[in-house]
Amino acid sequence: MGTVSFNVGNCMCADTTSTTQATILQVAQDAGVSKTSVSRYFSGERYRLSPGMQQRIKASATRLGYRPNQMARSLKGGRSRLIGMVVADIRNPFSIDVMHGAEQACREQGLSLVVCNTDNDPNQERDHLALLASYRVEGVIINAAGQPSQELSALANQGTPLILLDRTLSDYDADIVALDNRQAIDAALDHLQDQGYRDLLYVSEPTSQASSRQARLERFQQQLKARNLLGKWLCLPLGQEAHHLDEAIAAFLAPEADTHATKALLCGNGNVTLAVTRSLVRQQVRLGDVGLMGIDELPWADLIDPGITTLAQPTDIIGRTAIHSLLQRLQARDRDSPPRQILYQARLHARGSTRPG
Amino acid sequence: MGTVSFNVGNCMCADTTSTTQATILQVAQDAGVSKTSVSRYFSGERYRLSPGMQQRIKASATRLGYRPNQMARSLKGGRSRLIGMVVADIRNPFSIDVMHGAEQACREQGLSLVVCNTDNDPNQERDHLALLASYRVEGVIINAAGQPSQELSALANQGTPLILLDRTLSDYDADIVALDNRQAIDAALDHLQDQGYRDLLYVSEPTSQASSRQARLERFQQQLKARNLLGKWLCLPLGQEAHHLDEAIAAFLAPEADTHATKALLCGNGNVTLAVTRSLVRQQVRLGDVGLMGIDELPWADLIDPGITTLAQPTDIIGRTAIHSLLQRLQARDRDSPPRQILYQARLHARGSTRPG
DNA sequence: CTGAAAGCGCTTACAG
DNA sequence: CTGAAAGCGCTTACAG
Numbered sequence: 052m053g054t055v056s057f058n059v060g061n062c063m064c065a066d067t068t069s070t071t072q073a074t075i076l077q078v079a080q081d082a083g084v085s086k087t088s089v090s091r092y093f094s095g096e097r098y099r100l101s102p103g104m105q106q107r108i109k110a111s112a113t114r115l116g117y118r119p120n121q122m123a124r125s126l127k128g129g130r131s132r133l134i135g136m137v138v139a140d141i142r143n144p145f146s147i148d149v150m151h152g153a154e155q156a157c158r159e160q161g162l163s164l165v166v167c168n169t170d171n172d173p174n175q176e177r178d179h180l181a182l183l184a185s186y187r188v189e190g191v192i193i194n195a196a197g198q199p200s201q202e203l204s205a206l207a208n209q210g211t212p213l214i215l216l217d218r219t220l221s222d223y224d225a226d227i228v229a230l231d232n233r234q235a236i237d238a239a240l241d242h243l244q245d246q247g248y249r250d251l252l253y254v255s256e257p258t259s260q261a262s263s264r265q266a267r268l269e270r271f272q273q274q275l276k277a278r279n280l281l282g283k284w285l286c287l288p289l290g291q292e293a294h295h296l297d298e299a300i301a302a303f304l305a306p307e308a309d310t311h312a313t314k315a316l317l318c319g320n321g322n323v324t325l326a327v328t329r330s331l332v333r334q335q336v337r338l339g340d341v342g343l344m345g346i347d348e349l350p351w352a353d354l355i356d357p358g359i360t361t362l363a364q365p366t367d368i369i370g371r372t373a374i375h376s377l378l379q380r381l382q383a384r385d386r387d388s389p390p391r392q393i394l395y396q397a398r399l400h401a402r403g404s405t406r407p408g
Numbered sequence: 409m410g411t412v413s414f415n416v417g418n419c420m421c422a423d424t425t426s427t428t429q430a431t432i433l434q435v436a437q438d439a440g441v442s443k444t445s446v447s448r449y450f451s452g453e454r455y456r457l458s459p460g461m462q463q464r465i466k467a468s469a470t471r472l473g474y475r476p477n478q479m480a481r482s483l484k485g486g487r488s489r490l491i492g493m494v495v496a497d498i499r500n501p502f503s504i505d506v507m508h509g510a511e512q513a514c515r516e517q518g519l520s521l522v523v524c525n526t527d528n529d530p531n532q533e534r535d536h537l538a539l540l541a542s543y544r545v546e547g548v549i550i551n552a553a554g555q556p557s558q559e560l561s562a563l564a565n566q567g568t569p570l571i572l573l574d575r576t577l578s579d580y581d582a583d584i585v586a587l588d589n590r591q592a593i594d595a596a597l598d599h600l601q602d603q604g605y606r607d608l609l610y611v612s613e614p615t616s617q618a619s620s621r622q623a624r625l626e627r628f629q630q631q632l633k634a635r636n637l638l639g640k641w642l643c644l645p646l647g648q649e650a651h652h653l654d655e656a657i658a659a660f661l662a663p664e665a666d667t668h669a670t671k672a673l674l675c676g677n678g679n680v681t682l683a684v685t686r687s688l689v690r691q692q693v694r695l696g697d698v699g700l701m702g703i704d705e706l707p708w709a710d711l712i713d714p715g716i717t718t719l720a721q722p723t724d725i726i727g728r729t730a731i732h733s734l735l736q737r738l739q740a741r742d743r744d745s746p747p748r749q750i751l752y753q754a755r756l757h758a759r760g761s762t763r764p765g
Numbered sequence: 766c767t768g769a770a771a772g773c774g775c776t777t778a779c780a781g
Numbered sequence: 782c783t784g785a786a787a788g789c790g791c792t793t794a795c796a797g
Binding site: 071072116118119120121122123125126131141142147148150151154158163165166167168175178181182184185186187205208209210325328329332349350351353354355356 | 428429473475476477478479480482483488498499504505507508511515520522523524525532535538539541542543544562565566567682685686689706707708710711712713
Binding site: 441442443444445448456457458461480482483484485486 | 783
């Protein structure tokens with residue numbers, strides 16, 4: 052992909068003398084006041100200082116380009132003002148949107164969000180948690196990739212509040228903010244039944260490392276019986292082996308080629324919807340004739356011919372809520388209340404892919 | 409979107425005594441050694457310690473759950489091991505992929521990436537830069553939202569290397585890693601001409617705050633003349649007002665409704681491609697009859713009926729390269745060499761949307 | 766309203 | 782191979 056070309060230009064930087072950052076001491080001396088006063092000026096205690104002193108400090112600080120060293124600050128003060136976010140797959144639109152919400156909530160609170168991506172690798176998850184701990188983040192929101200690790204408990208035991216996103220952790224009971232998976236599956240089934248689909252295939256990524264995938268699948272299986280519907284399910288990794296998916300879908304659709312109208316595919320998340328749609332397009336299946344529905348809204352859902360029906364998660368809100376829950380925990384009085392579960396309802400976007408012939 | 413339900417469970421946390429983090433002093437006392445030795449143990453100077461001492465430190469550290477405080481470390485040692493990344497739009501797939509590449513490169517170097525999103529808001533950009541400066545990040549890679557700010561120069565003057573991503577900054581000459589915009593436009597025009605399109609409309613988001621948009625548009629305008637092609641261009645924000653886009657496209661297509669075959673739309677980036685495709689679908693235009701091509705590859709590009717032709721950027725590589733360039737600058741001997749420009753070629757994915765009738 | 770002093774948790778000469 | 786001591790840049794009682 053890459054021929055590389057180097058072009059050399061001239062440096063027009065106004066100031067090439069690379070000054071080293073000014074310290075509080077320098078400002079104090081320059082202004083002829085004590086470090087204490089400078090510290091007060093920058094720690095929201097300005098009102099205690101005489102107008103004259105405020106003037107001088109401001110002038111010196113500006114001239115020297117002083118910025119309080121946040122590292123030193125948190126070392127002494129005890130607050131890092133940092134929140135950690137650990138996501139399993141940064142390239143998943145769900146993660147991005149949650150992150151966007153979380154970041155906004157942080158900013159409103161004067162906090163910063165440090166985002167770590169694990170690519171669903173428990174080792175990376177461990178490393179990133181250790182890292183966050185070493186920076187003494189004040190809290191962590193995590194979309195866990197694997198089992199609860201030592202690092203996680205270490206963090207918890209050292210008093211750092213933890214909020215789970217989307218996925219629970221076995222044997223580890225903490226606050227969680229997530230989609231109400233049972234309601235989502237029920238809503239999907241309600242809709243598919245309303246539209247006349249009777250024979251369903253649920254497609255999911257492997258459920259072992261993600262409780263939400265597990266929960267959705269289980270509910271699907273259970274409701275199949277409860278509703279007396281025909282149905283199968285399929286769990287497979289969405290890697291390169293696209294033909295596995297093609298074959299499985301073909302097998303599902305094959306038996307009675309002429310009664311397709313009652314068959315529908317339900318996709319467990321956005322990635323699955325992408326892969327399944329691709330497979331259906333490859334097999335030239337007309338959407339709607341075979342129903343197609345997916346959990347997670349996608350930017351292109353309305354662009355594929357009759358439109359793809361989705362169940363949208365309130366991603367932005369999930370991110371914001373996670374941060375707010377963290378803040379709650381951070382307040383001393385709420386440290387030890389029992390774990391909370393905050394579950395959100397999915398919203399249906401009905402489109403052509405669930406409108407039979 | 410959101411009914412909220414609260415469910416309360418029991419806490420099964422193994423250890424509810426919220427211990428406070430152990431310090432180097434505690435480990436030293438517990439192991440009966442000096443702080444110096446403990447410090448050495450955790451700073452890669454283990455080999456200097458006698459086996460017995462290593463044993464005892466290890467045992468004590470494990471038992472106490474000791475983790476060096478990275479804040480204290482960087483305060484004294486001078487290295488924060490943090491790299492800042494400032495992106496203009498975190499929800500743009502381009503940003504995500506670049507970030508993914510950058511993060512990997514950082515991890516390989518034992519660095520951590522702190523990502524800040526500005527939502528294209530110069531104020532947020534300023535705040536985030538100040539924040540990164542206050543944490544004494546060792547370098548910054550930035551997809552700048554606006555003009556070079558004070559904060560940016562402050563960072564540069566304090567000796568923090570800066571790498572621009574995708575967008576240059578007027579009057580501010582720094583290393584940049586980006587797409588070769590001229591080559592990309594040329595490649596697009598070559599392809600469109602080869603396919604028989606002669607009348608072009610270039611669609612872009614507003615060019616004022618993003619040099620890459622500006623560069624692409626300028627090259628388009630210039631090549632139009634050089635190649636003696638018919639063409640127009642359109643710059644508009646991709647907000648709610650979809651009808652503006654619809655009207656502009658309709659106007660472009662209207663004049664000679666029967667000779668559509670020679671008309672094509674070229675989209676300046678992935679967001680534009682999404683908006684334009686949506687508009688075309690709304691207007692029931694058949695892709696290919698009207699050519700459609702976009703800069704930036706998209707996950708759904710091959711799913712829209714005949715497939716959408718794109719010019720892919722090597723996003724992952726751009727991210728990695730940015731970090732590597734930063735590392736170069738960090739090495740003392742390379743501090744003052746002139747700014748480098750590393751430009752990558754786009755790769756063509758030819759699909760049905762540029763295959764006339 | 767202001768400041769001197771102690772100390773946050775670490776690293777790094779320096780000395781042995 | 783090991784440690785005492787100074788100091789990184791800040792905040793926070795404490796005293797005036």
